[in-house]
């Protein structure tokens with residue numbers, strides 16, 4: 172099975188020393204940096220905009236994976252692309268024009284992702300699946316780090332992996348929310364290519380120790 176990519180979500184990192192935490196994650200061997208952009212409307216939390224992406228771009232050469240949890244994301248895609256995003260993911264539920272948003276991301280030379288919430292039928296991804304670089308299955312209700320993995324997500328990963336195999340084998344499956352050492356192997360075996368991990372990487376112990384624990388479960 173392909174190597175599981177780990178994308179730490181900085182939402183639960185220590186923002187008072189964000190650069191240090193990014194460097195710590197990079198030294199621990201993470202693959203991407205996952206940036207949770209929230210507008211307080213699509214989700215009940217407010218985080219950061221292109222300014223922070225620009226600052227992080229100066230700190231790491233790792234791919235920046237920007238997760239737009241904002242309404243009408245088309246308004247800001249160009250700003251995040253300019254700020255240094257490599258992957259830009261919009262939510263199907265956040266715009267009536269998901270197809271246009273995906274086209275816009277690709278026209279800017281970035282990798283395009285489409286995300287769906289746990290309550291959104293998998294079928295919502297299908298019309299665009301052939302054109303996606305990434306399909307993001309939320310395994311928590313978006314808005315906060317530190318939530319519990321929704322167990323029904325595993326079957327959704329399995330079903331999406333089968334559909335991806337038929338419709339777009341190059342599309343990566345990303346799973347985001349509540350990923351821990353206790354469930355990461357199940358998520359990987361179900362077909363996830365990328366896992367977003369926030370609190371399980373940045374909380375309690377040094378990132379390197381948390382990363383070792385996480386991957387120890389995957390490749391056990």
Ligand code: DX5
Pocket residue numbers: 180182183205207238240311312313314315316317318347348349350367368369370371
């Ligand atoms: C939630 C975000 C996730 C979250 C992951 O809306 O999209 O990326 O920060 O954090 P954990 O791993 O703690 O669930």
Ligand code: ZN
Pocket residue numbers: 180205206207238347367
């Ligand atoms: Zn996220």
